[in-house]
Each structure stands twice: as C-alpha cells, then as structure tokens.
Amino acid sequence: MLTRKRTILGKIETTYGQDPTPSGASNAILVSNINPTPQETEMADRNLIRPHLGSSEQLPVAIHSMVEFDVEVAGSGTAGVAPAYGPLLRACAFAETILAAAVTGTAQAGGASVVTLAAGASAVDNFYRSLTIRTTGGTGSGQSRVIASYVGATKVATVSEAWTTPPDATTTYSIDAQVVYAPVSSGFESVTLHLNIDGVLHKMTGARGTVSFDLTAKKIPVMKFKFTGLYVAVIDGAAPTVVYSAYQKPVPVNGVNTTGLTLLGYAGAVLSQLSFDMANSVVFRSLVGAESVLITDRKPAGNITMEAVAVATKDWWTAVKNATTGALSVTQGTAAGNKVKFDSPAAQLTKPTYQDMDGVQMLQAGMVYVPGVNGNDEFTISVQ
Numbered sequence: 001m002l003t004r005k006r007t008i009l010g011k012i013e014t015t016y017g018q019d020p021t022p023s024g025a026s027n028a029i030l031v032s033n034i035n036p037t038p039q040e041t042e043m044a045d046r047n048l049i050r051p052h053l054g055s056s057e058q059l060p061v062a063i064h065s066m067v068e069f070d071v072e073v074a075g076s077g078t079a080g081v082a083p084a085y086g087p088l089l090r091a092c093a094f095a096e097t098i099l100a101a102a103v104t105g106t107a108q109a110g111g112a113s114v115v116t117l118a119a120g121a122s123a124v125d126n127f128y129r130s131l132t133i134r135t136t137g138g139t140g141s142g143q144s145r146v147i148a149s150y151v152g153a154t155k156v157a158t159v160s161e162a163w164t165t166p167p168d169a170t171t172t173y174s175i176d177a178q179v180v181y182a183p184v185s186s187g188f189e190s191v192t193l194h195l196n197i198d199g200v201l202h203k204m205t206g207a208r209g210t211v212s213f214d215l216t217a218k219k220i221p222v223m224k225f226k227f228t229g230l231y232v233a234v235i236d237g238a239a240p241t242v243v244y245s246a247y248q249k250p251v252p253v254n255g256v257n258t259t260g261l262t263l264l265g266y267a268g269a270v271l272s273q274l275s276f277d278m279a280n281s282v283v284f285r286s287l288v289g290a291e292s293v294l295i296t297d298r299k300p301a302g303n304i305t306m307e308a309v310a311v312a313t314k315d316w317w318t319a320v321k322n323a324t325t326g327a328l329s330v331t332q333g334t335a336a337g338n339k340v341k342f343d344s345p346a347a348q349l350t351k352p353t354y355q356d357m358d359g360v361q362m363l364q365a366g367m368v369y370v371p372g373v374n375g376n377d378e379f380t381i382s383v384q
Contacts, residue, residue: 024240062286075338080177110167138170160345161327201237204229210280264326
C-alpha cells in the first residue's frame with residue numbers, strides 16, 4: 001500500500017449518520033497533509049485479580065474515527081457559486097448563503113452605520129445579512145462593509161463597522177455575487193467522509209469538526225480541518241475516479257494578492273502572519289441507544305504578527321489594556337471568482353510581544369473574535 005495513493009470524498013448528510021454515498025466525480029476533496037485516525041478507541045481495563053502477575057485484557061467500549069487535513073484557500077471559479085469545499089465548512093457549524101447575482105441600486109438614505117437600500121431590495125428580514133456591500137458612486141464611494149442586519153420593511157441595512165463617510169441618497173452600491181459562510185449555534189449539519197488508502201476504504205458518518213485558517217506571507221493560504229465521526233467497519237474497496245476541476249489554483253499570501261487589511265480602524269498594518277481558529281468544541285458521545293458527534297461550543301481565536309509601529313501611528317498597547325474591540329477585514333485574491341474575504345466585527349488583541357524578523361521589530365499578539373450585537377457573526381468568510 002502506497003502512502004501517496006489516497007483519496008477523500010465528502011458529502012453533506014440528509015439524515016444524520018446515514019451515508020449519502022459521495023462520488024469521486026462530484027464530491028472529491030483536494031487536500032494536503034492528511035492525517036487519519038481510523039479507530040480512536042476508548043478502552044475499559046478488566047483489572048482482574050489472579051494468583052500471578054500480568055495484564056488483563058482491555059475491552060473496547062466506544063470507537064469513533066478522526067481525520068485532519070488541509071485545503072487551500074481559493075474561490076470557486078465563478079462569483080456566486082459555492083466552492084467545492086463548502087460542505088466541509090457547513091459541517092464545521094457554518095451556514096451557507098448564496099447570492100448568485102449582484103444586487104445594485106441607489107441608496108434612499110444613509111447614516112453612521114446604516115444604509116437604506118433601493119425600493120426594489122428584498123422585503124425579507126436579514127435577507128442580506130453577512131453579505132458584503134460596496135459603495136460604488138456618489139457620497140462615500142469606495143467603501144466596503146459587512147451587513148450585520150437588515151429590515152425588509154424599511155430596506156435599512158446596518159453594517160458591522162461604521163462608515164468612514166456615511167452614504168446618502170446619491171450613493172450607489174453593489175452587493176456583489178458571493179457565497180458567505182457565517183457561524184451558527186443550532187441546526188448543525190454533518191458530513192460523510194470516505195477515505196481510500198490504496199484500496200482500503202475508511203468511512204466516517206455523522207462527522208462534524210472545526211477549522212482554522214492560516215495566512216502567512218510567502219506561503220499558500222490554507223484551511224486546516226479536523227473532523228470527528230462515527231466509526232464504520234473498514235473494508236477493501238477500489239479507489240474512486242476523482243475529479244478536482246472545481247478547485248481553483250490558490251494565490252500566495254503577499255502584498256499583491258492580500259489586500260484590504262484593516263484592524264481596529266487601522267489600515268496601515270504590514271502583515272507577516274494572521275490566523276483564525278473557530279475552536280469548535282467537538283464531542284463524541286456513545287450512550288445506550290445512540291452515538292453522535294456534537295458541537296457544543298466555540299471560542300474563535302487566533303494570532304497576528306505585523307510590523308511594530310510608533311504609538312502615534314497606532315496605539316496597540318492602549319487598545320489591549322482597554323480590551324478594545326474593532327472590525328477586522330482582509331481579502332485573499334484579487335480576481336473575481338478567486339477571492340476569499342475574511343471579516344470579524346469585534347476582534348480583540350491580547351498579550352502583545354515583540355519579535356525579530358530580518359532585523360525588523362515585529363509585534364505579535366493573540367486574537368479573540370467576539371460576536372457582534374446580533375451574534376453568529378464573530379467570523380465570516382465571503383467567497384467572491
């Protein structure tokens with residue numbers, strides 16, 4: 001059996017724990033750094049007392065499966081089309097919202113953190129929630145914000161970060177075609193994963209997991225997934241014929257491809273590394289009558305490393321001391337169909353320290369991503 005000859009398929013389950021039979025043509029996942037644990041076994045020691053020394057058998061009381069792997073951060077190829085890795089994010093407690101075509105218009109009014117969309121905008125409450133809106137002309141042109149809430153009756157969209165220049169009735173806007181992933185606190189989806197290792201098939205049903213994101217300068221941006229699922233008996237099975245055409249070539253993290261970085265109102269950061277970790281609490285439960293994998297909590301956090309600056313330029317020290325939170329935004333990729341935008345409405349820096357890089361003083365700090373006023377928005381991913 002050859003290590004290189006491995007494939008993994010993933011498909012969202014209609015019924016929890018029931019294999020929807022993913023196919024190589026439609027559900028292949030293009031991964032790197034795969035690390036499977038096909039049998040994660042909890043054991044009970046019989047601990048027998050006998051007239052001689054020696055161990056007792058250990059009996060398996062519960063078995064589940066785990067797997068970790070990386071997926072490159074890239075778009076779907078077409079704005080408004082869900083990326084092939086979408087099912088993985090959905091199984092990590094994200095909801096998927098698809099806006100297939102851009103919504104454009106002229107604002108009726110605006111304010112410090114609001115904009116009243118055109119009369120023809122949706123009448124459904126929160127229809128545009130978590131989507132990114134751009135001002136394209138008139139007062140305040142050239143700004144980009146995430147919609148935190150939307151009232152269908154009044155057409156008022158509240159944005160997660162105050163406008164630099166509030167829009168008014170002359171402002172034109174575009175809510176571009178995009179697919180947004182925002183965290184949820186209920187209605188968690190699950191995925192079935194098929195891992196084939198050179199003719200040996202390992203299945204995981206009812207899988208749920210957590211994901212982190214790493215944007216490091218001069219490297220390929222990646223998502224790091226860790227899934228826990230229900231164990232299925234291992235069998236021999238021919239490797240599927242896989243199709244990876246839905247996966248786009250990523251662009252490295254650098255000054256050309258990584259743009260729009262703002263943090264706590266500061267747009268001048270020179271970035272070395274930025275990470276986001278959803279830190280879902282994933283629990284395998286094996287009880288009489290049922291086995292399941294649950295997501296019971298999340299505590300999104302991460303790290304940032306950037307060039308240190310004078311206090312007069314940006315006073316990070318007071319921001320940390322005062323537990324100040326503010327918006328974070330960064331976009332990876334510049335071409336439509338291959339852009340991924342990351343946003344947090346309330347990022348907080350913690351434990352700042354100095355580091356040296358190439359003789360340049362760097363500031364390294366922890367990050368905590370806090371929910372906004374409406375919740376389930378502490379970290380959103382927009383594939384554009």
